[in-house]
Amino acid sequence: MTVHRSDPRPRALAVIGGGVIGLTCALAAADAGRRVCVYDAGPHARAAWVAAGMLGSLGEGHPGEDELLALSVDSVRRWPDLLARLGDPAVSAAADSLFVAGSSTDAEHLSTLAEFVWARQPRAHDDLRPVGIAEIRRMEPGLSSRMHSGYLAVGEGAVDNRRLIDRLRAALLDAGGEVVEQRVDDLGALAADDVLVAAGLGTRSLVPDVRLHAAKGEILRLRRTRWSVPPPSRVIRARLHGRSVYLVPRDDGIVVGATQYEPFDEASALPEVGGVADLLADALELMPGLRTYELTEAGAGLRPCSADGLPIIRRVDERVVVATGHGRNGILLAPYTADRVMTLLDGPAEAGRDEVATSTGGVKR
Ligand SMILES: Cc1cc2nc3c(=O)[nH]c(=O)nc-3n(C[C@H](O)[C@H](O)[C@H](O)COP(=O)(O)OP(=O)(O)OC[C@H]3O[C@@H](n4cnc5c(N)ncnc54)[C@H](O)[C@@H]3O)c2cc1C
CATH class of the missing domain: 3.30.9.10 (D-Amino Acid Oxidase, subunit A, domain 2)
Known part of the structure; x- marks a missing residue:
């Protein structure tokens, strides 16, 4: 079913997950004029907090992972724009x-x-x-x-992942977004036009057909x-x-x-x-x-x-989009993911319209 969007108010987006994927997507949505609220269960369950922050595309190219290599190269090219948006040179930890x-x-x-x-x-x-x-x-x-x-x-460098998370949060708040420290168990209870589930492993209990x-x-x-x-x-x-x-x-x-x-x-x-x-x-x-x-x-x-090593970025239904399954590359793939999520949110509200979900829930483009 396609939803007709005639309401002139900015659409409200609820993002579940304040890790690197949720925050990067939330910032992109706020910059695009949406009203954004991030719900986060806390740092204890956040892979982005312990990570090393490497932006490894060429170094992540393992035989058999052709598509992941292509996504990684694409995402590395987007990182300078995200760093410029955050405006803090200290987020960058190494260039090569x-x-x-x-x-x-x-x-x-x-x-x-x-x-x-x-x-x-x-x-x-x-x-x-x-x-x-x-x-x-x-x-x-x-x-x-x-x-x-x-x-x-x-050009295959690294970011300070903890500083990155802090700066993404600060930029989101500056852009008019909100962050609520709260675990979400029921997507239906959220007062939002659209919902992005980017809760890392926590996505499993919110969108049961996502296998991680x-x-x-x-x-x-x-x-x-x-x-x-x-x-x-x-x-x-x-x-x-x-x-x-x-x-x-x-x-x-x-x-x-x-x-x-x-x-x-x-x-x-x-x-x-x-x-x-x-x-x-x-x-x-x-x-x-x-x-x-x-x-x-x-x-x-x-x-x-995810089972096939590719991120799972897809529409679940007319209101909900999911972005998870980034495995060892979530920081690297954050700008690419934000771009894909915005395309899905801005496009027709039909599940799987412009992407074909693989048997494992991965995305083939
Ligand atoms: C040791 C290690 C090293 C790594 N090194 C790198 C690296 O160098 N480069 C790289 O690109 N990647 C690296 N990674 C991988 C990277 O950390 C992950 O791919 C990335 O953090 C995934 O981001 P995410 O936002 O999907 O999930 P997370 O970072 O796990 O964040 C998920 C968030 O959702 C919240 N949440 C969960 N359930 C709910 C709920 N029901 N309601 C509300 N909030 C909820 C959690 O509290 C958490 O804050 C590393 C990972 C590890 C473990």
Whole structure:
């Protein structure tokens, strides 16, 4: 059924979820003239709070994930506009990423990823280029001299995710939006013309046909002391002994991440000792000077994942749109998602009109 919209008042939009997806979409809607109210259950259930904030498109290109790579490249290109809209240069944490391999076997793995990206994104030849150990040492002298080789991904940076959330909220309030600290259990009870459900894993109980699973990730925050070597100036993404570890710079230190596995118990939000130990061992091997940093936080979060790895962005019915399932890339994909959501909200109120939902609820365009 198509709803005819003749009412001249700005339409009221209720957004369920004050994570990175809900807030980015809410800001886009407020900027487009809608009356927006965000309902959020609180930070305890928010993956965006624990995340590292990497904007990795080329580095996220894994064979078989062609469509996700294309969405990621699209979204990275939109990030400068979002950063300009927020008006706070400190949200940006790094401009480029350096991929490094610990051995020839690890280097083979990285070159498989690079070949895949180059084959799918021919323009990426300029943005993803091989670098030898001498250049790695020159760019990032704090890294171990035992690294083998790597790739520089230009323009693939990172944001400070916590500052980002604060700035998105502030920008939304400045634009006339509201944020209410409240869990929503009944979409029908909301006084709004349109509803966006962007509640991460919480979406499952609000829109039951959206299928998501949780991927747990442990992550560490380290603070530099006066005796420490400085943090790297780029995101460092390493492959060591067949495992991945990354270092993401912050004003006061480094974020070290991250593990990924499906938890037995989603209620357990605490990091496991084994995950923390692996991250610390790999980070120290990559950057021995981290020994003098302080460990300020060992955290864990649950990534909201769809079955096919693609975000679920679609109309549910004439009033409700859903945006979730961003897995390991929700921060990266936030500007792309906001654009898709606005297209859905502004278009005819018919479910699935311009997009075909896959069997898993993902979106094929
Ligand atoms: C360890 C780790 C590292 C990561 N690193 C990166 C990275 O470097 N780059 C990247 O792009 N992504 C990263 N991610 C993934 C990213 O954090 C997620 O994809 C992203 O946060 C998803 O955003 P979201 O807004 O959908 O969900 P969330 O951030 O989980 O937010 C959902 C919000 O909805 C609220 N909510 C839930 N249910 C309800 C309800 N019923 N009523 C009201 N509110 C509700 C919650 O309180 C929460 O605030 C990482 C994730 C983890 C765990």
